[in-house]
Amino acid sequence: MTYPHLLADIGGTNARFAVETAPGKLEAILILPCANYATLSDAIKSYLATPLAIEAGASQVRKVGIAIANPVHGDLIQMTNHHWSFSIQSVKNEFNFSTLLVINDFKALAMALPFLDQTQKYQVGAGRAQEGGVIGLLGAGTGLGVSGLIPSKSGWVALDSEGGHTSFAPTNAREIAILQFALQTYKHVSSERLMSGAGLQLIYRALADLHKVTADDIDPPEIMRRGLENECPICSEVLTTFCELLGTMASNLAITLGSKGGIYIGGGIVPRLGSYFNQSHFRQRFEQKGRFANYLEQIPTFVITEPYPAFIGISAMLGQISQE
Numbered sequence: 001m002t003y004p005h006l007l008a009d010i011g012g013t014n015a016r017f018a019v020e021t022a023p024g025k026l027e028a029i030l031i032l033p034c035a036n037y038a039t040l041s042d043a044i045k046s047y048l049a050t051p052l053a054i055e056a057g058a059s060q061v062r063k064v065g066i067a068i069a070n071p072v073h074g075d076l077i078q079m080t081n082h083h084w085s086f087s088i089q090s091v092k093n094e095f096n097f098s099t100l101l102v103i104n105d106f107k108a109l110a111m112a113l114p115f116l117d118q119t120q121k122y123q124v125g126a127g128r129a130q131e132g133g134v135i136g137l138l139g140a141g142t143g144l145g146v147s148g149l150i151p152s153k154s155g156w157v158a159l160d161s162e163g164g165h166t167s168f169a170p171t172n173a174r175e176i177a178i179l180q181f182a183l184q185t186y187k188h189v190s191s192e193r194l195m196s197g198a199g200l201q202l203i204y205r206a207l208a209d210l211h212k213v214t215a216d217d218i219d220p221p222e223i224m225r226r227g228l229e230n231e232c233p234i235c236s237e238v239l240t241t242f243c244e245l246l247g248t249m250a251s252n253l254a255i256t257l258g259s260k261g262g263i264y265i266g267g268g269i270v271p272r273l274g275s276y277f278n279q280s281h282f283r284q285r286f287e288q289k290g291r292f293a294n295y296l297e298q299i300p301t302f303v304i305t306e307p308y309p310a311f312i313g314i315s316a317m318l319g320q321i322s323q324e
C-alpha cells in the first residue's frame with residue numbers, strides 16, 4: 001500500500017508536517033518550531049507520536065517527502081539557516097522508510113505553482129501570464145528562497161536555485177546607505193541579508209542609524225506591527241523599503257529568467273503584510289527598469305496565500321516516484 005505518505009516542509013524557523021492519506025488529501029497538519037528539537041529525526045519522532053498524526057495513520061507511513069531550506073546535493077544535508085544536518089540514508093534506515101525524497105523547499109514550492117487556483121493566490125498590479133511561459137518564484141521567510149519553472153516536453157522542470165544569495169543591488173540613496181551600514185558587519189551583503197525576517201531587523205537598524213535615532217531591540221513581528229500600525233516612523237520606512245527591495249529583486253529575477261508566465265511571491269513574511277503589500281510600491285518598483293519597463297509591465301506578479309504550498313509540490317513529486 002502506498003498511502004499514507006508523510007510530508008514535511010522544513011524552514012529555518014518552522015518544521016511543518018502532514019500525513020497525506022490519499023493523493024492531495026492532507027491531514028494532521030502541524031507546525032513545530034525547529035528550535036525545540038536537536039535534530040530533524042527528533043522533530044519527526046515527536047510529530048509521529050502526536051495523537052493527530054497517529055489518528056491519520058502515521059505509524060503505517062513508509063514513503064516520505066521532505067522539502068527543506070538548503071541546497072540538496074547527495075546524501076549529506078546541512079541546513080543554511082538552522083543547525084540541523086543529517087544523512088538521508090541514515091534517517092531512512094532509522095525510521096525504516098522505503099522512500100525518502102528530500103528536495104529544496106523552493107523547488108517543491110515551484111512544483112506547486114501550476115496547481116494553485118484563484119483562492120490560493122492574488123495578483124498584484126497588471127500583466128498577463130503567457131500560457132506555458134517560464135515562471136519565477138521568490139519568497140522571504142527566515143531566508144530568501146528563489147526558484148523557477150521551465151517548460152519542457154516532459155512537463156515543468158523546477159530550478160535548484162540559491163538566488164537569495166545573489167549580491168544585494170541598491171537602487172537609490174536610501175538603499176545605498178543601507179548597504180553601507182550592512183557592509184560594516186558583512187563582507188558580502190546578499191539579497192537574503194535584507195529580504196528576510198532578520199533582514200527587517202537589519203533594515204530597521206540601518207534606517208535608525210541613517211536618521212540618527214536610537215534603535216530598539218525588537219524582533220521582526222514587532223517591527224511589522226509598529227510599521228503597519230504607524231506607531232513608529234522608522235518601522236513604517238522599513239516596510240516601505242522591504243516591499244521596494246522585493247520589487248527590484250522580483251524584476252531582476254523576471255528579466256533573468258524571461259519569466260513570461262509570471263513571478264510568484266511565497267514565504268512567510270509577505271502574506272503577513274496583508275493588503276499593505278498590494279498598496280505598497282512593490283509593483284511600481286517591479287516595473288521601474290529603464291528600457292525594460294514595458295517588458296516588465298506585461299509580466300504578472302502574484303502573492304501565494306495558500307498556507308502550505310510546498311506540500312502540494314512535494315506531494316506531486318512523491319506521488320510520481322511512487323507510481324514508478
Ligand SMILES: Nc1ncnc2c1ncn2[C@@H]1O[C@H](COP(=O)(O)OP(=O)(O)OP(=O)(O)O)[C@@H](O)[C@H]1O
Pocket residue numbers: 010011012013014015069081105140141142143144145196197198200220221222224225267268269272
Ligand atoms: N508577524 C511577523 N512579521 C514579520 N516577520 C515575521 C512575523 N512572524 C514571523 N516573522 C519572521 O518570519 C521568519 C519565518 O518565516 P517563515 O514563516 O516563512 O518560516 P520558514 O519557512 O521557517 O522560513 P524559511 O523557509 O525561509 O527558512 C522569521 O524570520 C520570523 O522572524
